[in-house]
Amino acid sequence: MLYREAGQFKASYEADQQIFPILQDRIGVMLLIGFFALAVPLFADQYWLKAILIPVLIFSLAAIGLNILTGYAGQLSLGSAAFMAVGAFGAYNFMLRIDGMPFLVAILLGGLCAALVGVMFGLPSLRIKGFYLAVATLAAQFFIVWALVKIEWFSNYSSSGVITAQQIEILGFAFEGPQSKYLLTLFVVVMMALAAKNMVRSTTGRSWMAVRDMDVAAEVIGIRLMRTKLTAFAVSSFYCGVAGALYAYTYIGTVEPEGFNLDLSFKILFMIIIGGVGSIMGSFLGAAFIVLLPIALDVFVPMLLGDLVSSSFVSNLQLIVFGGLIVFFLIVEPHGLARLWQIGKEKLRLWPFPH
């Protein structure tokens, strides 16, 4: 009853092309952002900010990155964690080696490093596709982690490649507590999500989708395959890289290359499968789901089953639930949580008088 666009006329092209064409959506998004930017830092406790909200935001960004490559451009990647590592180590080195490097510029430069590496590993995608490409991205995964451990310059000659993120300071303000770090992360993620949303609605995004649906046909209608695929790799790795830099600076603090392993790549892949392949919204939903699920299992399983279960049982249960959910979602709702959200909105528009 409240949620419908009756009476909202679009009189200009700008009005017609808005991201949220319905007024109620715009209000809703504003309220949502307002809630997360104002209410949450005031009232949430440290644990929630540090262990749940910040990682959810960071993984959302990484999931957006993978979604651009896999969901929009149709190139399956199993190496997203490695690109996060490049971003983290890139930002670290820029901060370390250039005096007075502004933090935001450093993480963007870290993202650019990741983009460059991404393009390098994207080159084979011009010749190969599908599973073959998935294996090629595995090469990126193993090679990058190895290189970051072995080439000690990257970690400033620390043992086994561990780096400790420097203090974040912007315009003289030091970001120390979880509140300020959370706000910083939120700002970067919201900005980049907005950019991504606009990118996938633009010519670039449309050509990505054309390549995803059938690359030969896309080439026939005049889309330059090489440029399209490589931009997808570059943009995707850029997002993953920035996510990696944030992961190091606002979430973990001390990271090692081995932390960005294949498991993390799979986790990000699971986020987009469960959240929704080819959806920016879905990246957020998927990231929230995948971050919260293990925590929920840790809390609720011992509560329900009591002392019957050991912690190893819970960790195995986690594997089983993850695997089962992936198969379940692929069968029942291949477009993921984002699709469920969509269906909910459609229903809401007709409510309470569905025809």
Added chain:
Amino acid sequence: MQFFFEVLIGGLLSGVLYALVALGFVLIYKASGVFNFAQGAMVFFAALTFVGFLEVLPGWTGMEEGGRAVFWLAFVLSLAAMVVLAIATEKFVLRPLVNQPPITLFMATIGLTFLVEGIAQGIWGANVRGLDLGIADVPIEYMMDNFNILISSFDVFAAAVAAVLVAALALFFQYTRIGRALRAVADDHQAALSIGIPLRHIWVIVWAVAGFVALVAGMIWGARNGVQFALTFTALKALPVLILGGFTSVPGAIVGGLIIGASEKLAEVYVGPFVGGGIESWFPYILALGFLLIRPEGLFGEKHIDRV
């Protein structure tokens, strides 16, 4: 020179093990067009089930521990477990996903990987277990005496098993009724269906055969390195093998396995020291990647033609 041969032979023999895992991939890919990422997890599951039965069976049945009877009963029971896994996979994963794009099926098998790993460890626990197949891991004296090359008898045994397995599979595919049906399905699903080949049975059979291959591979690997979770990572090495050999070719899996095994060991020994070592972890992938740029369909794969 003699050191070179030792490294080369060691590499070839570990390549045989990669080939065994790759073989399971190829079987499933040929028959159902599914790129089964879970093959590594199946190897782990099979090996863990086998070791688990070896441990519990003497208690259950009162049979002599470490005896021949226990060994074969555990083998048969593990095989049965793999068949059950095959049936369940077909029923709950493959059948609902018929006609989905291959990449969806691929992602489903990634989910299956986690599922199988979780179930395996949930049942048998996550401890590292040793496995003794009763084959001595000692250098063959004849080779030591005459050529001064160190070759373990266990490795030779593994190679022999792989050879027998490949030969048996080749015969099975070529001369049995089911084998013919499998090849027909691999060639064209619809045509096979239309002449009355039951696709579902074929899928169950082929997953069960892949399970059998996984069991053999898991037993040999388990005996060499212990039955542990790392088995699933080493199984990832089968992917570059496939790329090199082509997804659809059984001989390709063998040749690819040998090339990958030999080259990664040679690279580790001769190139590794210059770049800090440990290149075994990524070298096969880069090698496969470089190879793909020259021949995207692999050594023996079928050439892919794109049509709009």
